[in-house]
Amino acid sequence: MISPETSPPRSSSQSPRSPPAAPFLYISVTEPVKLGNGVQAYISYRVITRTNLPEFQGPEKIVIRRYSDFVWLHDRLAEKYKGIFIPPLPEKSAVEKFRFSTEFIEMRRQALDIFINRIASHPELKQSEDLRTFLQEDEETMERARSQETGIFKKPADLIQIFKDVQTKVSDVVLGKEKPVEETDPEYEKLKHYIFGLEDHLAETQKQAFRLVKRHRELGQSLSDFGKAMKLLGACEGNSLGKVFSELGAKSELLSIKLQKEAHNLLMNFEEPLKDYVRAVQSIKVTFADRANAFRQHCELAETTKLKEINLDKLNLMRSDKVREAEMEYRELKSESEQATRRFETIVRLMNEEIVRFQEQKTADMGLAFHQFAKGQAKLANDIADAWRSVLPKIEACSVSSQHG
Amino acid sequence: MMGLEAFLGFASIRARKERESLARSDAAASDCRTAIPSSLPSDVDPLLFPTPRGGDSPPPSSSSVLEPPSYADVVFGPFESSNGASDQGPFLRLDASPRSVRAVASDYRRIAVSDPQTEVEASNSLVPGGTTYVTYLITTLVRPGSDDAGPEFSVRRRFRDVVTLADRLSEAYRGFFIPPRPDKNLVDSQIMQKHEFVEHRRLALEKYLRRLAEHPVIGKSDELRVFLQEKGKLPLPTTTDVASRMMDGAVRLPKQLFGEWAAAQVAPQDIVQPAKGGRDLLRIFKELKQAVVNDWSGVKPSVVEDKEFLERKEKMQDLEWQLTPASQQAEALIRSQQDVGEIMGGLGLTFIKLIKFETEESVYRSQRIRVADTKNVATAAVKASRLYQELNAHTVKHLDTLHEYLGLTVAARSAFSDRTSTLLTVQTLMSDLTTLNTRVEKLEAASSKIFGGDRSRLRKVDELRETIRVTEDAKSCAIREYERIKKNNRNELDRLDREKHDDFLSMLKGFVINQVGYSEKIASVWATVAEETSRYARDNN
Numbered sequence: 001m002i003s004p005e006t007s008p009p010r011s012s013s014q015s016p017r018s019p020p021a022a023p024f025l026y027i028s029v030t031e032p033v034k035l036g037n038g039v040q041a042y043i044s045y046r047v048i049t050r051t052n053l054p055e056f057q058g059p060e061k062i063v064i065r066r067y068s069d070f071v072w073l074h075d076r077l078a079e080k081y082k083g084i085f086i087p088p089l090p091e092k093s094a095v096e097k098f099r100f101s102t103e104f105i106e107m108r109r110q111a112l113d114i115f116i117n118r119i120a121s122h123p124e125l126k127q128s129e130d131l132r133t134f135l136q137e138d139e140e141t142m143e144r145a146r147s148q149e150t151g152i153f154k155k156p157a158d159l160i161q162i163f164k165d166v167q168t169k170v171s172d173v174v175l176g177k178e179k180p181v182e183e184t185d186p187e188y189e190k191l192k193h194y195i196f197g198l199e200d201h202l203a204e205t206q207k208q209a210f211r212l213v214k215r216h217r218e219l220g221q222s223l224s225d226f227g228k229a230m231k232l233l234g235a236c237e238g239n240s241l242g243k244v245f246s247e248l249g250a251k252s253e254l255l256s257i258k259l260q261k262e263a264h265n266l267l268m269n270f271e272e273p274l275k276d277y278v279r280a281v282q283s284i285k286v287t288f289a290d291r292a293n294a295f296r297q298h299c300e301l302a303e304t305t306k307l308k309e310i311n312l313d314k315l316n317l318m319r320s321d322k323v324r325e326a327e328m329e330y331r332e333l334k335s336e337s338e339q340a341t342r343r344f345e346t347i348v349r350l351m352n353e354e355i356v357r358f359q360e361q362k363t364a365d366m367g368l369a370f371h372q373f374a375k376g377q378a379k380l381a382n383d384i385a386d387a388w389r390s391v392l393p394k395i396e397a398c399s400v401s402s403q404h405g
Numbered sequence: 406m407m408g409l410e411a412f413l414g415f416a417s418i419r420a421r422k423e424r425e426s427l428a429r430s431d432a433a434a435s436d437c438r439t440a441i442p443s444s445l446p447s448d449v450d451p452l453l454f455p456t457p458r459g460g461d462s463p464p465p466s467s468s469s470v471l472e473p474p475s476y477a478d479v480v481f482g483p484f485e486s487s488n489g490a491s492d493q494g495p496f497l498r499l500d501a502s503p504r505s506v507r508a509v510a511s512d513y514r515r516i517a518v519s520d521p522q523t524e525v526e527a528s529n530s531l532v533p534g535g536t537t538y539v540t541y542l543i544t545t546l547v548r549p550g551s552d553d554a555g556p557e558f559s560v561r562r563r564f565r566d567v568v569t570l571a572d573r574l575s576e577a578y579r580g581f582f583i584p585p586r587p588d589k590n591l592v593d594s595q596i597m598q599k600h601e602f603v604e605h606r607r608l609a610l611e612k613y614l615r616r617l618a619e620h621p622v623i624g625k626s627d628e629l630r631v632f633l634q635e636k637g638k639l640p641l642p643t644t645t646d647v648a649s650r651m652m653d654g655a656v657r658l659p660k661q662l663f664g665e666w667a668a669a670q671v672a673p674q675d676i677v678q679p680a681k682g683g684r685d686l687l688r689i690f691k692e693l694k695q696a697v698v699n700d701w702s703g704v705k706p707s708v709v710e711d712k713e714f715l716e717r718k719e720k721m722q723d724l725e726w727q728l729t730p731a732s733q734q735a736e737a738l739i740r741s742q743q744d745v746g747e748i749m750g751g752l753g754l755t756f757i758k759l760i761k762f763e764t765e766e767s768v769y770r771s772q773r774i775r776v777a778d779t780k781n782v783a784t785a786a787v788k789a790s791r792l793y794q795e796l797n798a799h800t801v802k803h804l805d806t807l808h809e810y811l812g813l814t815v816a817a818r819s820a821f822s823d824r825t826s827t828l829l830t831v832q833t834l835m836s837d838l839t840t841l842n843t844r845v846e847k848l849e850a851a852s853s854k855i856f857g858g859d860r861s862r863l864r865k866v867d868e869l870r871e872t873i874r875v876t877e878d879a880k881s882c883a884i885r886e887y888e889r890i891k892k893n894n895r896n897e898l899d900r901l902d903r904e905k906h907d908d909f910l911s912m913l914k915g916f917v918i919n920q921v922g923y924s925e926k927i928a929s930v931w932a933t934v935a936e937e938t939s940r941y942a943r944d945n946n
Binding site: 215232389391 | 723724726727728730731733734735737738740741742744745748749751752755758759762763766768769771774775778779781785789906909910913914916917918920921924925927928929931932934935938939941942
């Protein structure tokens with residue numbers, strides 16, 4: 001569990017009357033419980049919020065949430081905070097059977113905990129109203145909010161946006177501009193190239209890590225089988241040599257258990273962080289898409305505004321009575337264009353900040369993952385050495401006694 | 406044949422000589438790349454665990470508990486197995502295994518199998534175009550009386566020759582535990598040519614010949630000597646194919662059916678060979694009948710197996726049953742270890758690729774730190790991977806002992822069946838004699854009732870008496886053979902028990918020491934990385 005932010009937020013949210021304690025926001029996702037039956041069964045989690053921030057209803061709040069609630073929160077944030085790399089969610093499970101395995105549930109719980117705490121420590125996202133809704137509202141309200149999103153009847157704003165997108169696409173075709181407009185900033189190009197390449201490399205690394213987990217499990221199984229066979233051989237041999245075989249077998253079985261433990265540790269503390277890294281990179285790609293859209297809109301509206309301006313001048317010269325109408329249209333369009341430009345520039349600014357944060361956070365995340373990996377492997381190797389070393393006295397005793405045979 | 410005590414003493418002298426020469430030349434010792442135990446209590450028999458590094462090890466403590474050897478004592482290095490056509494460096498595996506001590510006593514200092522070549526079969530068959538087969542170069546260094554290098558022999562042999570050798574040995578050395586030969590492979594010739602298969606067979610042949618050479622009796626056999634030293638065609642009678650034996654048998658069959666043993670002209674000494682195919686049809690029938698009589702009738706034959714032998718035989722069977730899964734699981738363990746090592750290496754390489762990529766695109770300071778961290782992990786992973794692979798090579802060598810003894814239990818089974826079949830022959834002959842004597846009595850009784858004797862009956866009695874005489878001779882031969890095989894069985898059982906104890910102990914010790922040594926090394930590799938990244942754990946808390 002990533003520790004929540006402990007330093008004070010940049011924008012002071014302390015009321016003058018509250019004591020000057022450091023503001024905190026601790027969230028934990030715990031206690032997965034299976035609810036419902038059959039096809040509609042799902043896992044619910046306990047989300048516990050402890051805070052002294054005034055925006056929240058109280059010092060502690062516990063709510064029950066399910067995976068789709070987290071998805072709702074993610075999607076809302078993605079919509080509202082374009083330009084910010086929204087922390088990634090763990091995937092929906094593809095395979096039905098796997099959905100309720102202990103391991104999968106634990107992996108998901110850990111990922112959700114990390115997700116919510118990342119939001120809570122992001123300077124912008126933590127102020128989101130949707131976050132507060134998520135952390136505090138009762139289940140019925142949550143369910144209503146959730147179903148609104150997935151409903152067929154989208155909000156009016158969405159419809160307008162869809163219409164506008166279609167409009168621009170049509171006008172593109174009409175104007176002969178079939179290729180979408182793209183930024184030509186070389187640094188941005190470099191960044192895009194980096195992110196796309198990074199995703200490939202990380203995916204490969206994560207796959208290897210997962211294979212390593214599997215091999216650990218297989219080695220554990222082999223050790224267990226080997227141990228059993230050694231024990232049987234020891235029983236067959238009898239006398240002191242037989243005891244050595246039995247001891248060897250016992251240690252082998254012991255090591256088998258340690259290997260399974262390390263496999264689990266590898267999975268949760270090394271493979272999962274790598275997977276998380278991949279997801280984070282994919283989230284950045286979403287922001288790329290948002291930025292591209294914003295850029296396109298900004299360009300097109302600027303273009304359209306210019307055309308309208310030229311037209312307006314023409315009408316002015318002709319002293320036509322359509323001037324007033326045209327002027328109103330022009331002003332509307334101009335303000336839209338300015339809005340679009342502002343939106344685009346906000347995204348660019350945010351992205352620049354986010355990239356720095358992203359790199360720093362990933363260095364810390366990977367550093368920790370590497371540490372856990374190395375620590376686990378070192379411990380495993382030491383355990384192996386200790387276990388086998390403990391057999392040596394018996395071997396020595398056996399060879400000494402055989403001298404008198 | 407050398408008394409076993411003398412044999413051991415002889416071997417220990419050699420071992421001590423080697424230790425001394427080794428202490429003198431440390432350079433030679435450093436070539437030796439196997440796990441070497443050290444710091445042993447001084448009362449341990451040097452025969453079992455001679456310390457190659459004579460003067461290097463610290464004075465051993467008098468306690469019976471071994472100081473845990475740190476990995477510094479284990480010599481790390483790529484395992485020098487019989488991979489590749491020629492062994493580099495001294496062949497003698499100067500590890501402490503009892504095997505190497507026994508190898509020192511063999512007549513042959515070194516046997517190597519190399520240089521597989523494909524040759525075309527000069528075919529006189531009706532099929533046009535020749536089939537091909539593979540020959541192997543077998544070089545042998547003979548050990549003369551002294552320590553100097555003996556003459557070296559090189560011969561070319563094909564697998565069929567090996568089969569012939571194995572068959573001749575099994576006939577000539579009945580009752581001995583003859584190491585089993587490598588499997589035939591009844592697959593089509595396409596696969597026979599494949600490099601992997603040839604390499605696998607080359608290794609197997611080398612192992613087989615070395616084991617034969619190490620056997621105190623078979624190692625000195627003419628058959629082996631001829632195989633290793635006679636150039637050109639192998640001068641051993643080849644296994645007769647079934648067809649010609651069938652022909653042989655068919656010719657003899659009428660004689661056997663209408664005559665008695667004598668008419669079949671079986672020489673007494675031939676009786677000691679197990680009844681085979683077409684030739685000995687009648688004998689097979691008789692022995693089968695005897696076996697049934699043994700099992701089903703209440704009458705116990707006059708000669709039976711002794712109880713002690715039956716117990717030891719059962720123990721051997723037990724061992725075979727336990728060794729089969731043990732050998733399989735050992736193989737599986739090695740494979741799993743190998744897999745972990747490989748993936749660890751793959752992970753390291755993937756990280757290295759990632760590092761290269763990030764370095765090209767690095768912009769931020771945090772990126773560079775991350776690259777540095779990743780590099781530590783990648784290097785460690787690659788190192789660990791190499792250590793795993795090395796560990797595995799050693800583990801293979803040690804756990805192979807299980808497989809080797811599994812082979813010996815099979816050899817024992819064959820040696821025991823030699824004994825059983827000979828016993829059956831004895832029992833059959835004795836039954837025959839009883840029957841014949843009864844007939845003589847009856848005939849004589851009948852004849853005496855007739856005044857003046859019954860000439861035809863008396864003639865019959867003479868014939869029968871002749872048959873009895875021949876059968877008595879055969880019985881004596883068979884009994885002698887039976888006793889001989891019993892003695893061989895007993896000696897081999899004793900030898901196996903003794904060597905098995907030593908070999909198993911050495912295997913376990915080698916296995917454990919290796920695991921400890923390499924695990925410690927792997928642990929230290931990772932501990933360094935854990936230390937270097939420990940600040941991330943602190944920051945997190």
